[in-house]
Amino acid sequence: MYLLPVTERTPIPYEEALARIVAHVPPPKPVEVPLAEAAGRVFLDTLVADFSLPPFRRAGADGFALRSRDVEKASPDRPVRLRIVAELAAGRTYDAPLGAGEAVRLMTGTAFPEGADTLLRLEDGEVEGDTLVVRRPLPPGRDVFEAGEDIRQGEVLLRPGDFLTPGAISVLATFGRTRVRVGRRPRIGILVTGDELLAPDEPLVLGKIRESNSFMLGAQVAMLGMGAHVYGVVPDERELLYARVRSALEEVDVLITTGGVAVGDYDLIPETFRRVGGEILFDRLAFRPGQLTTVAHVDGRMLFGLSGNPGAAFVGFYIFVRPYVLAYMGLSPERALHPRVPAVLEEAIPGRRRLPVYARGCYRWEGGRIVARTLGPDSSSYLSTLVRANALLYLPAGEDLPAGTEVETVLLDVAPH
C-alpha cells in the first residue's frame, strides 16, 4: 500500500515539478489534417515561400494608374488631362505598357500596368467622359505595392513547433497548403473520485455536494479547442478505482483525476497510480493550492492526480496539464506555458503566507498598465474565486503585500472581463 503520511512526501517548487513533467513529454506524432481544422495545432513542417508576395506589382487603392512624370506640372489652374485607356475589374490585367498621357482605372489589388508608377485615388480624380483631369502632381510609388515587398520567395514563414494561429493559417492558405502536418493531440480522460459527489441534476442532500470538477476541467480542455472523455464519478473504493484507472489508460494519453490525493484513509490516487505501473514524478508541492497534487508517468502517458478542491484542480490544470498537452502536440515547453506579465496590485493582500500561492485573480488594463487583484479568500475549496478568474497571481511566501506591489501574473484563457 502506498499511503504515505504527508510529512514523508517531499515538497518541490513549481519549476522542479514542471521540469519533471516536461522530461516525459514524448516526441510529437505527426498527423495530417485539412487546413480548416488546423488552427490551435502545432505545425511540424517548414513553410517556405515558394513565390513572393505580392506576386506582382499591384494597386494599393481604387483609382487610376498613371505615370508620375505626366502630371509633374499639374496644378488646380493648369490641370493635366489623361486618356483613360482601360477600366480593369478585379483580377483583370492591362497587357500593353502604359503610354504617355494615358491612365488606367483599376481596383485595389489589381496588377499595376507596366509603365505606370503611381496612383491617383478615385476620390481625388475628376472624370470627363474618357478623360481623367489631374490637378496636382503625384510622387512615384504612391499606393503601389512592389512585388515581393511583403514576403520574399525563399523566406521561411513557419518552422516545426510553431503554433498555428489564425494568421499562420492565412499564410498556409496563401501558399497552397490545403493539408498540413501537425502534432497529434493527446486523448484526454477526466475521472473524478469521491463518495460525496452528486451529479448536477441530483437533489442536494446533507453531507453531499454536486460534482463540478469534471465539468470545469472539461471546459478547460475545451478552451484548448479539444475534447475529453469523462469517465464520471468513481466511488472511493480501492479495487474499483484501480480497475477504472487501468481501463481508462488503455484509451487515453492523459488522464486527469480529481480527489483522493490527500492523506485520509480513502485517498487512494497515489496508490492507484503506482498499481497501474506509474512512476510517481511528485506527490507534494511547495506551494498552494494543490499541495498534494500527484503526477505519475506510465509508458508515454501521464496521470495528473489533481486535488478534489475545485480551486486547486483549476490551478493544477493550468500550470501542469495545459503545458503538458501543448508540449505533447509539439510546442516547446517554454512556449507551452501561459504568458506571464508583471501586474500592479490594486489592493493590499494582507496575511502571512507560509508557502507561495498561485492565487486566482483578475487582471485588466487600466491607466496604461496591467493591474490585478485577487478575487477573495483563496481557500482551495472555494468556487467563488473561480467565477471571474482570468489570471493567477504569484504571491511569494511571507508578509502583507501592499497595494502597488508588482506581482508575477499568469494570464489565463482570455475572456472578456
Ligand SMILES: Nc1nc2c(c(=O)[nH]1)N[C@H]1C(S)=C(S)[C@@H](COP(=O)(O)OP(=O)(O)OC[C@H]3O[C@@H](n4cnc5c(N)ncnc54)[C@H](O)[C@@H]3O)O[C@H]1N2
Ligand atoms: N490531514 C490532512 N488533510 C488534508 C491535507 C493534509 O495535508 N493533511 N491537505 C489538504 C489539502 S491542501 C488539500 S488540497 C486536500 C486534497 O484533497 P483531495 O485531493 O484528496 O480531495 P478530496 O478529499 O477528495 O476532496 C477535497 C474537497 O473537494 C471536494 N471535491 C472533490 N471532488 C470534487 C468534484 N469533482 N467537484 C467538486 N468538489 C469536489 C470534496 O468534496 C472535498 O470537499 O486535502 C486536504 N486535507
Ligand code: MOO
Ligand atoms: O493544497 Mo490544498 O492547498 O488546499 O489545494
